[in-house]
Amino acid sequence: MVTPQTPRVTRHFEEELEHLKRRLLVMAGAVEEQVRRVVQSLVDRDHDLAQQVLNGDDPINRLQIEIDERCFRLLALYQPVATDLRMVVSSVKINSELERVGDFAVNIAEATLRYLDQPAVKPLIDIPRMGDIAQKMLRDSLNAFVTQDVALAQEVLERDDALDRLKDQVFRELLSFMLANSRLTESALDLILTSRHLERVGDHATNIAEEAIFIVSGRDVRHHGLDGGATE
């Protein structure tokens, strides 16, 4: 039941797949920039920049719809099989992951705008560090997917632990601030929420890295420790 593929059709598919990957990289770049900006706005106490992040979500949502449509067109027109099919379906999933990271940037911008109305709890050290790690995880996971680089994808998975540890550290530190001074409760809560959002950005990068590994090795690493599982 495999559609006979003429060389010409194959070439068109390859070209469209390359175009799809480039659009995913554009989407990832836009989302990463949102994360960078929102952490910057929090550190610099910059209302305008936080507001720009809120306004920056619409273009990302438009990109998501465009990329989704591109995937459907590829599936419907070329009816790819095997690895090509997996590439396109993984692109649909990765597109959703990226759009959600965009939503977290918006959530952080909202927490930031609330936080900036209050006195600062403390100089921020771990949260910008989390932001840097999360951004790099995003970038590398996408590059791993596009260039089919399993080693890079594996590195992304390992960095997730660092993010988790920082999140726990932020939590403990802010809890002690809250216990010592209840006037800081609301501000500290917004920082705790921000660190959790950044941790979730890392989770989405992890999901993308897992798709990259799946594509190349046909090995499902999503649920470590599950016996059986699905491979090709």
Added chain:
Amino acid sequence: MVTPQTPRVTRHFEEELEHLKRRLLVMAGAVEEQVRRVVQSLVDRDHDLAQQVLNGDDPINRLQIEIDERCFRLLALYQPVATDLRMVVSSVKINSELERVGDFAVNIAEATLRYLDQPAVKPLIDIPRMGDIAQKMLRDSLNAFVTQDVALAQEVLERDDALDRLKDQVFRELLSFMLANSRLTESALDLILTSRHLERVGDHATNIAEEAIFIVSGRDVRHHGLDGGATE
């Protein structure tokens, strides 16, 4: 480039698609039960039940992998087009949404086990209410997808506001407890996190409902207020 479909092939595809939908309903039922149990464990202060929720995540992860493979097989063997193609790709997405809801149940179970080590902050009223709404949203969004019921999907979207309002209410109330009594800070934080996880369960149900609407009407309702956007 459309593969000629014999009646026999079409019948097999229809049967497999029906089977896929049934498996998605099983997955949704399992996830909904996890949400039900975890809220119950929090309300009843039941350690064992919270522990059962932690143990209940593996079967859900296995189901996710099985359903994913089923979708790939359908795409590769039958190369569906138009609405059939959208049904299968939407199933891939919905499968991811459900798996994530399962992860939230685990997050709540972890918060619950911490919470149960401390004295109760207050009798819980709004959180079980949030749990009920989130469960119903999940069930109805899946039914809307499987039976292609746009009106039901629309109802799910509307219920999301109720969940958001309850989450804000929980937050304000617990904040005032924390401000009044700093010994309650840690426990109150776990309840705040729980209410946020439940709100996110509702968000995932909303995503599923949006897929249901998209399938039937070809109308993309994911990003309200975006001009243009993608329709068929």
